[in-house]
Amino acid sequence: MGIRETSDGSVTFFSEKYGQTYHSVHGARTESERVFIELGLDYAVGRFGRADILEVGFGTGLNAWLTRQKAEEGDYPVRYTGLEAYPLAPDEYRLLPPELLPLHRLSWEEWHTISPVFSVIKKQIRLEDLPCEPQFNLVYFDAFSPDAQPELWSAEMFMKVGNMLCAEGVLTTYCSKSSVQRNLRSAGFTVEKHPGPPHKREVIRAIKK
């Protein structure tokens, strides 16, 4: 595991286990802002007035930190559930920018009220093992790619995630592979393609029918 600088100056990690970086090397922050904040959070808050988020792959905490910033700027409530099967160890996360460290120091498996609008729980569990509780209106689907983790991008897994979303709930992801689009459709989502961040032609927003 090693920390890497990306093209916009923000950092990511490289996972030896999966042979992949946690974010786009063309800009970690730029990618998160486009895929999860603009296409996911802004849309869900416009639709529902609040966001109840499930993140698949808490990783460095970058998505969570950006979400908190936006919630506080916009003054709307966000409840954030970050799933992480393999949390970064302290000697890894201490290499991250200082603003991300408080999220990593939070205890797992309990809710934390970080500000009047932002609460977070980190759960150390695989998506496959997560009990299905319908409670979310937005999913940040940020697993490693289908080449590395095909089991997480299957129609069955999207069905499971869909069952945890309310009607017209939203899932966003950076991966626009045609097999992923097909699996989302067969799990009952309407798939929208949107322009991606630099070096990524399209990314996906899927709406639960």
Ligand SMILES: C[S@@+](CC[C@H](N)C(=O)[O-])C[C@H]1O[C@@H](n2cnc3c(N)ncnc32)[C@H](O)[C@@H]1O
């Ligand atoms: C692409 S990275 C996520 C980056 C993260 N969202 C961020 O902002 O830094 C994928 C993450 O999914 C985690 N992961 C891998 N398999 C998982 C599984 N079966 N269930 C939940 N998380 C998993 C990895 O450990 C890794 O942290």
